Amino acid sequence: MSAPILEIINVNKHYPIRKGFFNHQVGLKKVVNHINFKIEDGETVALVGESGCGKSVLLRTIIGLERPTDGRIIFKEKNIYEMEKSEKKEFRRKVQLIFQNAFIALHPRFTIEQSMEEVLILTGMKDRKKRKMIIINTLKKVGLDPMYRLRYPEQLSGGQCQRVIIARALVEQPDLILADEPISSLDVSLQAQVLNLLMDLQEEFKMSMLFVAHDLAVVRQIASKIMIMYAGTILESGPSSEIYNNPQHPYTKVLLKSAPSISKGINEEGFNLDIKVGDIPSPDSLPEGCLFNTRCMYSVKRCFHEIPMVTKVTPDHFVSCHLVEQ
Numbered sequence: 329m330s331a332p333i334l335e336i337i338n339v340n341k342h343y344p345i346r347k348g349f350f351n352h353q354v355g356l357k358k359v360v361n362h363i364n365f366k367i368e369d370g371e372t373v374a375l376v377g378e379s380g381c382g383k384s385v386l387l388r389t390i391i392g393l394e395r396p397t398d399g400r401i402i403f404k405e406k407n408i409y410e411m412e413k414s415e416k417k418e419f420r421r422k423v424q425l426i427f428q429n430a431f432i433a434l435h436p437r438f439t440i441e442q443s444m445e446e447v448l449i450l451t452g453m454k455d456r457k458k459r460k461m462i463i464i465n466t467l468k469k470v471g472l473d474p475m476y477r478l479r480y481p482e483q484l485s486g487g488q489c490q491r492v493i494i495a496r497a498l499v500e501q502p503d504l505i506l507a508d509e510p511i512s513s514l515d516v517s518l519q520a521q522v523l524n525l526l527m528d529l530q531e532e533f534k535m536s537m538l539f540v541a542h543d544l545a546v547v548r549q550i551a552s553k554i555m556i557m558y559a560g561t562i563l564e565s566g567p568s569s570e571i572y573n574n575p576q577h578p579y580t581k582v583l584l585k586s587a588p589s590i591s592k593g594i595n596e597e598g599f600n601l602d603i604k605v606g607d608i609p610s611p612d613s614l615p616e617g618c619l620f621n622t623r624c625m626y627s628v629k630r631c632f633h634e635i636p637m638v639t640k641v642t643p644d645h646f647v648s649c650h651l652v653e654q
Contacts, residue, residue: 331405332366333504333536334390339363339399341382341389341560345612357612359385361560363399367504372530372537374551374568376544376583378608382560383540384428387506390538391425392416403504421451424497426507430489434481440467441477444496451500462499469532470495470525487518491525498529505530505537511546523550545587548572553644556580559609559619566645576647578602578624602626618650626651 341360344353359382367373375383388394390401392408401408403419411419427433434443441463448459464474470491481489490510497505507526511519527550530537541547547554548568555565556579564577575581582603602625609615615622621631628650636648 330369332402333369333404334367334538335400335402336363336365336390337400337402339386339389339401340397341385341394342397355612358614359560359611360389360396363562365555365562365565367536367538369503370530370534370536371553372539372551374539374541374547374554375557376541376547376554377557378542380608381557382611383542383557384508386557387425387508387538387540391423391506392420417451421500422503424500424502424505426493426497426505426510428509429513430486430493431481433493434489436481439478439480440484440492443492444477444499447496447499463495466495466499467492469498469529486514487521490514490518490522494522494525494529498533501533503535505535507537507539509540509542512542519546526550543587544571544583556583559614560611561619561648563620563649564645564647566642566647570642570645574641574645576641576645576652577620577649578626578651579620580647618648 339360340358340362343357343359345355345357346352347354363386365373375386377383385394389396395409403423406415408416408419438446444463444466445459448462453459463477467474467477472488472491472495476484476488484492494510510526511522514522523546526537529535539547539551544554551568553566554568554571556563556571556577558579564571564575564580571580572584575584604623604625606623609619609622615632617633618624618627618631618636621627624631630650634650636650637653638646638648639652640646641652
């Protein structure tokens with residue numbers, strides 16, 4: 329069996345909290361904690377959780393925009409922070425990020441062609457005609473008229489801008505795509521179009537993908553494996569079929585209940601969620617024991633002082649919950 333294209337080993341990302349005249353460190357903001365997972369070649373893995381749970385910080389750490397406090401990030405069997413200069417350059421070419429907000433990600437004074445061409449220039453492609461042909465062909469791949477390359481971002485719709493962002497990520501023919509909630513700013517009809525586009529492109533280019541979302545309903549078709557993230561920690565992970573048909577963690581069940589569906593619009597009981605009122609814990613004051621204990625309807629005394637162990641439900645299905653342990 330071949331090695332995974334990406335392996336995350338016990339990755340933490342903590343930020344110091346400093347106060348006072350001498351800027352002394354008085355604490356830590358623990359945004360990402362003890363993350364472990366693998367992505368196989370050609371596989372799509374979804375990372376699902378509420379806003380503020382650390383998903384975007386984890387993506388920035390994986391791509392190298394942030395350095396982890398602890399842990400290792402292995403791309404094609406090499407630690408990205410131990411790569412030589414040439415290997416680092418190849419890593420940046422083969423791993424691309426699809427941003428959440430397309431309008432912010434595109435320079436307002438650059439045409440679409442200039443924004444896409446910049447990627448090719450930075451990686452050393454000097455032939456201008458070749459760059460132009462790659463841009464034209466890539467725009468066609470994402471369903472855009474090649475003449476759109478002469479337009480500015482303000483002249484495009486939200487869906488068209490998102491397709492441009494995807495095209496810009498594809499010009500280097502990457503092996504791994506990190507998609508940071510690429511459809512959250514689009515309406516429902518455009519979300520379906522972009523999701524179908526990503527699935528078609530993944531099949532055509534044989535790419536691997538880490539797809540970040542806050543809605544479990546969105547990732548049902550695109551991901552083969554799903555990880556549920558809460559307060560910087562993975563609470564449950566497993567194959568998509570297991571997560572949807574046999575959820576174990578109370579938080580996963582809440583996310584499934586809160587996912588939009590036609591039946592919930594008809595039956596108001598669908599909106600009754602087994603969750604206490606409150607927000608996700610702040611990373612600078614995480615609760616002791618289980619991180620979900622402040623909002624869980626089933627929490628017991630043990631949940632408030634003992635961190636749950638990772639329990640294997642099936643060979644590929646894991647969950648961190650005292651109720652499952654019992």
